[in-house]
Amino acid sequence: MRDLERTREKILSAARTEFCAKGLAGARTAAIARRAGVNKRMLFYCFGSKEELYNEILRRKSAESARFLESVSDEVGAALVQWDGNCREDPDWVRLLEWEALESGAGPVVIEETRRRLFKAALAKLRRAQEKGNVSLGLDLTQLFLSLVAVTVFPYAFPQLVRLISGKEPSDADFVARRSEFLHWLGERLALAETGVQAAPSNRRPNARVESGIRRSAR
Amino acid sequence: MRDLERTREKILSAARTEFCAKGLAGARTAAIARRAGVNKRMLFYCFGSKEELYNEILRRKSAESARFLESVSDEVGAALVQWDGNCREDPDWVRLLEWEALESGAGPVVIEETRRRLFKAALAKLRRAQEKGNVSLGLDLTQLFLSLVAVTVFPYAFPQLVRLISGKEPSDADFVARRSEFLHWLGERLALAETGVQAAPSNRRPNARVESGIRRSAR
DNA sequence: TCGGTAAGTCACCAGGTGGTTAATTAGCGT
DNA sequence: ACGCTAATTAACCACCTGGTGACTTACCGA
Incomplete structure (x- = not known):
């Protein structure tokens, strides 16, 4: 069940919730990872940085x-x-x-x-x-x-x-x-x-x- | 030139700027203190906590x-x-x-x-x-x-x-x-x-x- | 002059922060 | 069966956070 596209989507979904609630500065990468049920490292593996993830959400x-x-x-x-x-x-x-x-x-x-x-x-x-x-x-x-x-x-x-x-x-x-x-x-x-x-x-x-x-x- | 009321006002002024710019979570107590030209310890001496200072600004x-x-x-x-x-x-x-x-x-x-x-x-x-x-x-x-x-x-x-x-x-x-x-x-x-x-x-x-x-x- | 108290300072802490290093594992072509 | 690569993980790091204990210093009344 290794599926990068799927984990990307899980991260994006969790990130949307978190960013909407706390904003860019207030959101915590650890919280996003926990909510997505994914290792925190994957955020950076998939999106590079917190800010790039945020921009993807905005897009x-x-x-x-x-x-x-x-x-x-x-x-x-x-x-x-x-x-x-x-x-x-x-x-x-x-x-x-x-x-x-x-x-x-x-x-x-x-x-x-x-x-x-x-x-x-x-x-x-x-x-x-x-x-x-x-x-x-x-x-x-x-x-x-x-x-x-x-x-x-x-x-x-x-x-x-x-x-x-x-x-x-x-x-x-x-x-x-x-x-x-x-x-x-x-x-x-x-x-x-x-x-x-x-x-x-x-x-x-x-x-x-x-x-x-x-x-x-x-x- | 020791004047508690005056330092309170300096802190409040700096805090207003900082809180308006970054919000409660985003504002940094150290930044407020620096901007006010006051030791960080005084924030807590005068207002107890970051949040109480924030509430005073709102009031x-x-x-x-x-x-x-x-x-x-x-x-x-x-x-x-x-x-x-x-x-x-x-x-x-x-x-x-x-x-x-x-x-x-x-x-x-x-x-x-x-x-x-x-x-x-x-x-x-x-x-x-x-x-x-x-x-x-x-x-x-x-x-x-x-x-x-x-x-x-x-x-x-x-x-x-x-x-x-x-x-x-x-x-x-x-x-x-x-x-x-x-x-x-x-x-x-x-x-x-x-x-x-x-x-x-x-x-x-x-x-x-x-x-x-x-x-x-x-x- | 002096002592007590309030104003101000300094160094420090425990808990978190985004981000990274290096190791591990699943899957797939051969 | 095996080895290569990409997906995943655990442990870690340097830095920063609000907040504090303990010290020093200015001021004021007696």
């Missing part, structure tokens, strides 16, 4: 992420909900991005060019949505895209803030439902034309946590 | 943040721009939140109750804005608040994504200008009433990166 995760980004809906509200679901089902990806933000300095990041191209494609998709009238005209699409990513990624990147603000876990069913509804509403709202005319009529009231006492004051 | 930063949150504008667009400015001028605060998200597990966080109350006050401020008609009615304010924080904090929490998406640093003057304009627009847009009538008329075209070829297709 694989980026490929996964690329596949997702390309499959996402053209409609902004639906895309937001898809993004949200993806982050929830795979919070490891968000954590890896976060570790990368904190641990790598201002220098270039792993497979920088590939990822840049990926985002450029996503921006093009957003531009097509704008041309179809699903996004307000005249908007800076770069800023918009950044904000859409922000809104979906944030709760999983800062779960402690979600707990402090909403009192619930980001994975809590009720929280997820409210969030989805909000994101859907946000997508529709962004489609409103500059004049204020509603572009995509919808009579559903998003997140109607109706408080009885609220009255609109006169302006 | 102080939270107090700063509280003062800011209370001073923020009632008008959503302006508040967004203020938030953005605050994050840009003090990216350390964002990084500390990020380290906290990654390093502390699902358990309770430092001065949890105080921070919860702080957010509750901010939410109340948002509710007042809604009552004054500056925020769309029927919106889930918890989700909205979370998203507002997300939109302002995100670029400083994930600067590498800003680089990949926009090609610029989050601190870049041009990026900051575009972002401010976008945030201002977003604040106005949230004020639109549910019917689509423009609540706060404004003829300024936000972030008009005018592309000549865009035509609105018929629906």
Whole structure:
């Protein structure tokens, strides 16, 4: 039962768990080896160094992420909900991005060019949505895209803030439902034309946590 | 020139720098001591342990943040721009939140109750804005608040994504200008009433990166 | 002046760290 | 059966980690 490819995979799987939990500096090679059920020496035999192993993890995760980004809906509200679901089902990806933000300095990041191209494609998709009238005209699409990513990624990147603000876990069913509804509403709202005319009529009231006492004051 | 209070402050200052850069696990007590120009032994003499020193940093930063949150504008667009400015001028605060998200597990966080109350006050401020008609009615304010924080904090929490998406640093003057304009627009847009009538008329075209070829297709 | 105490110093420790050397073993072609 | 190579292992290393025991020194009240 000697199979290098198989031990490589076992190491990669254990390393992903460990790196997502502790980051590059915090992860311990001994812990990865133990989790993988493999001699520690094999990490270095297969991948050369802790950092190269880490980069391989990032490369694989980026490929996964690329596949997702390309499959996402053209409609902004639906895309937001898809993004949200993806982050929830795979919070490891968000954590890896976060570790990368904190641990790598201002220098270039792993497979920088590939990822840049990926985002450029996503921006093009957003531009097509704008041309179809699903996004307000005249908007800076770069800023918009950044904000859409922000809104979906944030709760999983800062779960402690979600707990402090909403009192619930980001994975809590009720929280997820409210969030989805909000994101859907946000997508529709962004489609409103500059004049204020509603572009995509919808009579559903998003997140109607109706408080009885609220009255609109006169302006 | 023996002055315990002064050495405490020197240690705290050095520790803040070090913890923001490397996190709790990554920071080195020896490095903090060297940066503070103080014998390493004094860290433990003054604060007991690395972790207690770290908690003291978090407590102080939270107090700063509280003062800011209370001073923020009632008008959503302006508040967004203020938030953005605050994050840009003090990216350390964002990084500390990020380290906290990654390093502390699902358990309770430092001065949890105080921070919860702080957010509750901010939410109340948002509710007042809604009552004054500056925020769309029927919106889930918890989700909205979370998203507002997300939109302002995100670029400083994930600067590498800003680089990949926009090609610029989050601190870049041009990026900051575009972002401010976008945030201002977003604040106005949230004020639109549910019917689509423009609540706060404004003829300024936000972030008009005018592309000549865009035509609105018929629906 | 002097003694007590708090502030500051120095050398050290036990337990871990990524990474390596050298030996061992399984598998395969012949 | 055998020998060669690649996969696997045990033991090890130099270095570093947070934390400490025990010492010295400045300061202050009497």
